[in-house]
Amino acid sequence: MFLWNTPLAKTIKQFEYFDYTVNEALFVSEKEEVTVTGIIKNIEQEYRSNIGKFSQNIIIAQLELLLTYSVRFYQRQFITRKISNHKILHRLEAILANCFNSDTLAKKGLPTVQYIASALNVSPNYLSSLLKVLTGQSTQQHIHNKLIEKAKEKLSTTNLTVSEIAYELGFEHSQSFSKLFKSKTNLSPLQFRDSFN
Known part of the structure; x- marks a missing residue:
């Protein structure tokens, strides 16, 4: 419901890794983990504060950022795990x-x-x-x-x-x-x- 009628709701299906099993989880470096954790903290902070009508837009933007980084890390893992x-x-x-x-x-x-x-x-x-x-x-x-x-x-x-x-x-x-x-x-x-x- 949160993503309903947003551009992200339409594009989220393109992320192939949502269909992977647990043993194929995204492998991230420590630096990448810090990036992901930071974005998740931003989402959590915005969700808890809920300061007005822009909170949903900010959370969705953070989710899009998280997914974009995930695509980058996803592509990289095929190269680094040769x-x-x-x-x-x-x-x-x-x-x-x-x-x-x-x-x-x-x-x-x-x-x-x-x-x-x-x-x-x-x-x-x-x-x-x-x-x-x-x-x-x-x-x-x-x-x-x-x-x-x-x-x-x-x-x-x-x-x-x-x-x-x-x-x-x-x-x-x-x-x-x-x-x-x-x-x-x-x-x-x-x-x-x-x-x-």
């Missing part, structure tokens, strides 16, 4: 390799973003944000890239039909597989296979 972030990336690659090198795709289907995030013990939104910073691609794009890599391998080294390959890679319908393959490679699966003959 080692732990790259460990997550390597674990992601291992999970995808395991998924695509097993025979379970036909039974279980393609791994989902939720499945991958859960295996990494992070939220889907955090994982996609992290991957976009590290690689410029979302989790879904990583899954598709691994899929296309495996499809190319099967198309170039086996005599399986496109339908059989699609099924082995977790697709119920070969048309869906062909459409995805073409969107990623600009070639149909058969055109790709023919390029090796």
Whole structure:
């Protein structure tokens, strides 16, 4: 109710980190913590004093300032926490390799973003944000890239039909597989296979 009909009420949804889990909390330095604590104290002081009609505007302005600093700290943490972030990336690659090198795709289907995030013990939104910073691609794009890599391998080294390959890679319908393959490679699966003959 406090933010109702304010510009902040409309823009607050853009802050992706509100969907993160507790273990993905914003990591701040001591200096950054002082900044955040100072803003929170200003909000608390204004709320308690409530000196008139401008109190709500002042509190909202302080909240906007707090959120703006949070975005800065949020972006910075992906840069300063490179080692732990790259460990997550390597674990992601291992999970995808395991998924695509097993025979379970036909039974279980393609791994989902939720499945991958859960295996990494992070939220889907955090994982996609992290991957976009590290690689410029979302989790879904990583899954598709691994899929296309495996499809190319099967198309170039086996005599399986496109339908059989699609099924082995977790697709119920070969048309869906062909459409995805073409969107990623600009070639149909058969055109790709023919390029090796």
